[in-house]
Amino acid sequence: MSGAGGRASAYWAALRQKIIILTVLVALIPVPLVAGTFVRYYNTYIRGAVARELTAVALGRKEAIEVFLRERIMLLRTLAASHTRAGLSAPGELGRLLDLLRAQQAGLSDLGVIDASGRQVAYSGPYDLKGKDYGRAEWLREVAAKGVWVSDLSLGHRRVPHMVIAVRRDEGKKDFWVLRATIDAATFDRLVAGARLGEAGDAFVLNRALQYQVAPRFPARAAPSPALLKSPLATTTVTEIDARHDKVFQAATWLNNGRWLLVVREDSSAEFFSLGSAKRWAAGAFVFALVAVSATVILMTGRLMGRLQAREAELEGMCDRLAQTTRLAALGKLAAGVAHEINNPLAVIGESAGWMKELLEKGEGSGEQRRELIRAAEDIGAQVHRCRDITAQLLGFARQSESRLAPTDLNAVVRDAVELAHKGGGGQDVRVEEELSAGLPEVESDAAQLRQVFLNILDNAFYALGQRGGGTVVVATSREEGGVLVSIADDGPGIPREARERLFDPFFTTKPVGQGTGLGLSICYGIVTKLGGRLWAEHPPQGGAVFKVFLPAQGGGPEGNVAKQ
Amino acid sequence: MKPRVLVVDDEEKFVDYLRKRLELRDFEVTTAASGEAALSELAQHPADVVVLDVLMPGMDGIATLREIKQRSPLTEVIMLTGHASVESAIEGMKLGAYDYLMKPCEVDDLADRIRKARRRKVEQEERLRQARTREMAARRDF
Numbered sequence: 001m002s003g004a005g006g007r008a009s010a011y012w013a014a015l016r017q018k019i020i021i022l023t024v025l026v027a028l029i030p031v032p033l034v035a036g037t038f039v040r041y042y043n044t045y046i047r048g049a050v051a052r053e054l055t056a057v058a059l060g061r062k063e064a065i066e067v068f069l070r071e072r073i074m075l076l077r078t079l080a081a082s083h084t085r086a087g088l089s090a091p092g093e094l095g096r097l098l099d100l101l102r103a104q105q106a107g108l109s110d111l112g113v114i115d116a117s118g119r120q121v122a123y124s125g126p127y128d129l130k131g132k133d134y135g136r137a138e139w140l141r142e143v144a145a146k147g148v149w150v151s152d153l154s155l156g157h158r159r160v161p162h163m164v165i166a167v168r169r170d171e172g173k174k175d176f177w178v179l180r181a182t183i184d185a186a187t188f189d190r191l192v193a194g195a196r197l198g199e200a201g202d203a204f205v206l207n208r209a210l211q212y213q214v215a216p217r218f219p220a221r222a223a224p225s226p227a228l229l230k231s232p233l234a235t236t237t238v239t240e241i242d243a244r245h246d247k248v249f250q251a252a253t254w255l256n257n258g259r260w261l262l263v264v265r266e267d268s269s270a271e272f273f274s275l276g277s278a279k280r281w282a283a284g285a286f287v288f289a290l291v292a293v294s295a296t297v298i299l300m301t302g303r304l305m306g307r308l309q310a311r312e313a314e315l316e317g318m319c320d321r322l323a324q325t326t327r328l329a330a331l332g333k334l335a336a337g338v339a340h341e342i343n344n345p346l347a348v349i350g351e352s353a354g355w356m357k358e359l360l361e362k363g364e365g366s367g368e369q370r371r372e373l374i375r376a377a378e379d380i381g382a383q384v385h386r387c388r389d390i391t392a393q394l395l396g397f398a399r400q401s402e403s404r405l406a407p408t409d410l411n412a413v414v415r416d417a418v419e420l421a422h423k424g425g426g427g428q429d430v431r432v433e434e435e436l437s438a439g440l441p442e443v444e445s446d447a448a449q450l451r452q453v454f455l456n457i458l459d460n461a462f463y464a465l466g467q468r469g470g471g472t473v474v475v476a477t478s479r480e481e482g483g484v485l486v487s488i489a490d491d492g493p494g495i496p497r498e499a500r501e502r503l504f505d506p507f508f509t510t511k512p513v514g515q516g517t518g519l520g521l522s523i524c525y526g527i528v529t530k531l532g533g534r535l536w537a538e539h540p541p542q543g544g545a546v547f548k549v550f551l552p553a554q555g556g557g558p559e560g561n562v563a564k565q
Numbered sequence: 566m567k568p569r570v571l572v573v574d575d576e577e578k579f580v581d582y583l584r585k586r587l588e589l590r591d592f593e594v595t596t597a598a599s600g601e602a603a604l605s606e607l608a609q610h611p612a613d614v615v616v617l618d619v620l621m622p623g624m625d626g627i628a629t630l631r632e633i634k635q636r637s638p639l640t641e642v643i644m645l646t647g648h649a650s651v652e653s654a655i656e657g658m659k660l661g662a663y664d665y666l667m668k669p670c671e672v673d674d675l676a677d678r679i680r681k682a683r684r685r686k687v688e689q690e691e692r693l694r695q696a697r698t699r700e701m702a703a704r705r706d707f
Contacts, residue, residue: 340620340647343668344576350669351582358589379578 016305023297024290031289035282042275047249050268051238054251058264061195061203062253068107068191069256072165072183073148075106080169080179085121088113088179094124107187109162114140114178125182143168143178150256153185153213161185189214192262200248200267205260213260228252228261247272341390345383352376352383405531407442408450410477410484410551417454418475421462429470430462437478443551445531450551453524453535457488457547460520463511464492464545483533483552491544495537503537567593568683571612573603573629574645575621583616586672592679600624604632612640613683614663616675619646619653627653627660634661639689641682645670 079097088094094111101108110125118135134140143149143166151164166180192214195203205213208229231237231252238251250265356376359369418432458473465471474489495503495510502508504525528535533551540546570592574580577598584594595610597603601624603615615633619626630642644665646654654665663682666675 343647344579347669348576348578348582351579351586351672354672355582355586358586376582379582383578 012305012309016301019301019304020294020297023301024294027293027297028286028290031286035279035286039275039279039282042278043272046268046271046275047240050247050249050266050271051251054238054249054264054266057195057197057266058251058253058262061192061264062255062262064194065188065191065205065255065262068188069150069165072106072108072181073150073167075101075108076165076167076179076181077148079111080167080177085113085115085169085171085177089122094122098124107183108181109184110182112180114166114180116144116176120180121177139164139166140178144176150259152207152211152259153188163188193217195262195264197264197266200269202265203263205255205262207260216263216265228263231261338390338394342387345386349380349383352379404446404448405444406447408445408447409440409442410445410450410486411436411440413447413450414454414475414477414486417451417458420451420455421458430465431470431472432458433472433474435474435476437476440477440479440484441553443484443553445533445551446527449527449531450549453527453549454486454488456520456524457549461488461490461492461545465490468493480550483550486549486551487546488548489540489544489546494539494543495545500537500539504535567591568614568679569593569595569610569612570679571595571597571603571606571610571615573597573600573615573621573626574618575599576618583672583675587676587679590672590676592676600626600629600632603629604636607633607636607640611637613686614679615640615642616679617642617644617657617662618668619644619657625653627656630657630660630662639686639693641686643675643678643682 083093088097094113098108098111101111110123110127110129112120112125112129113122114120114134118133118137118140120129120132120134123130123132139149139151147168149164149166151166153161153163162185163183164180165183166178168176168178170176192203192205195201196217200218202217203214204216206228207213210226210229231254237253238249240247240249247268248265249268250263252261252263254260255262353376356373359373359376362369414436415434418434422432454475458475461473465473471491474487476487476489478485478487499508499510504521508522525535528549528551531551532554533549535547535549538546538548568591570587572580572583572587572594573596574583575598580596580598584596587594595606595612597606599621603617607615617626617629617633621629624632626644626646630644633640633642638661641663642657642661644654644657644662645668646665647668651667654662657665663685664678666678
């Protein structure tokens with residue numbers, strides 16, 4: 001009982017757990033899903049905004065730098081075009097022009113005139129470079145070929161970062177000269193620095209050799225990678241770089257006909273900060289929801305389980321009462337059936353006894369009378385026998401649970417039963433065919449109880465066949481896997497479809513009232529089950545009924561309610 | 566004339582002894598083992614009183630009673646019943662049975678009731694005859 005209780009409580013515990021887990025999961029799964037969707041959407045939105053801003057800044061700076069360079073080139077071209085070499089080479093002329101330019105803050109630190117052979121014929125500036133020979137310089141060939149040249153930023157001869165712009169001036173048919181100017185690095189730096197936004201913003205310029213043309217404000221933050229050089233020429237590329245886990249974006253755009261790359265960086269942690277705090281809030285809300293939902297679900301489930309269990313217990317009680325009521329009703333039916341069964345022989349006994357008394361009262365003592373008396377006494381005996389059969393059957397019903405197991409020869413038991421069935425008065429018109437298989441293994445079983453089972457089935461068959469004036473019963477035994485099968489088949493009318501299900505129910509009978517208690521097959525079923533076997537009926541389509549009993553070689557049912565001899 | 570009694574019961578021995586004992590008490594007794602047999606027996610040998618078992622295989626006592634009353638309303642019927650079938654006996658009374666007895670019963674008691682039943686039948690036959698006579702006389706006067 002405690003085992004069953006343990007199983008039941010384990011069942012309830014498992015059910016409770018299942019309901020709680022499922023409900024909590026279903027209630028909470030949407031929360032991270034929704035939060036995740038919002039975070040993702042917001043993230044994309046911020047990235048887009050940052051990228052647009054960065055692109056605008058980069059393009060603006062690019063424009064400013066390009067305009068600056070174009071203006072210097074235009075300035076030099078104008079100067080060169082408006083002068084001759086001789087004019088510019090006149091002492092003091094270049095100095096005068098440089099002063100003019102400085103006054104207008106043109107950002108030029110020196111001027112020089114170089115002839116076609118590369119010799120600097122005139123110079124004005126902080127260094128003494130007059131007469132310097134650039135004949136072998138690469139840039140000279142370039143300016144001769146293209147008419148204009150802008151150098152990278154370099155330390156050059158002077159060990160100070162500077163940048164050179166040179167323009168070609170044709171004079172005469174074949175001759176030309178070059179006007180060359182130096183731009184302060186500081187001027188250029190200021191231009192680029194305009195793109196440095198906020199505290200953490202940065203901007204720098206690289207040439208194709210990844211050398212800084214304008215150094216970054218925070219060199220340690222990220223070395224420029226060669227991948228940058230793969231940025232397409234015409235567009236501005238925005239990428240996110242992982243710098244100390246801050247949200248740093250950079251936009252890269254090409255300058256100076258693709259010779260320089262302007263990189264603008266912006267730390268967008270501030271923009272993402274609100275997202276981060278939103279995430280923290282969401283996580284907090286989730287934890288709160290988890291706790292709240294779990295607590296509610298656990299509480300509600302507990303209450304629900306309590307009610308369910310109470311209802312279950314109530315139902316069990318009702319079932320018990322119902323079973324008891326059914327048992328009482330069955331008992332009443334049984335009592336009525338038994339009373340009727342016994343009343344019939346009692347009526348005969350009463351009549352024959354009365355007849356005997358009347359005969360004796362007449363007291364004539366003739367031979368005929370003696371015979372009448374003897375016959376009446378015999379009838380009384382027969383009726384008493386009948387009553388005893390009924391009580392024996394009742395006792396069999398009451399004693400169902402006791403079995404005595406012994407090695408049993410089923411063929412012998414079956415033969416006994418057939419003989420008894422014939423003696424019982426039934427089956428005058430019934431032919432019994434025995435198909436008993438030789439060499440049947442003995443089974444551990446109770447011969448007396450099995451005899452009762454086979455006798456009962458045979459009686460039923462005889463009754464069914466007798467109703468329609470005779471027939472054949474085939475009794476067969478055969479060896480089966482794990483035991484022996486006994487089959488009793490008749491070619492009678494068969495069992496009505498509506499009776500098949502209730503065949504083994506106690507008190508169910510198709511016989512007229514008074515002829516059957518409805519206990520026979522139910523007793524048989526009980527006996528066979530107790531003996532560890534199976535009893536069932538088959539209904540062949542061609543008619544008739546087949547009852548089969550399977551008995552295991554090793555007896556004893558799962559109930560184990562069996563006494564070994 | 567001896568009272569004519571038909572005893573109907575599927576218990577052969579019972580019918581047999583009852584017949585002998587009733588004959589000893591000066592009844593003319595015929596027997597039948599089922600409702601159907603009783604009806605054909607009645608057709609051949611009309612009886613004054615039928616002693617009828619309620620519980621029989623085939624046509625039961627109530628159905629037999631109904632049939633008997635339809636065929637010859639003046640025939641009296643005494644029902645024999647077990648304890649479990651008192652309701653059927655009561656139903657039988659409603660259908661016009663004269664009386665009912667519980668099995669097993671005392672034969673003298675049964676004989677007594679058969680006589681009373683037969684007396685009533687005779688009286689009713691008498692009354693019927695007088696009514697017919699009056700009717701015929703009235704017709705003649707008219």
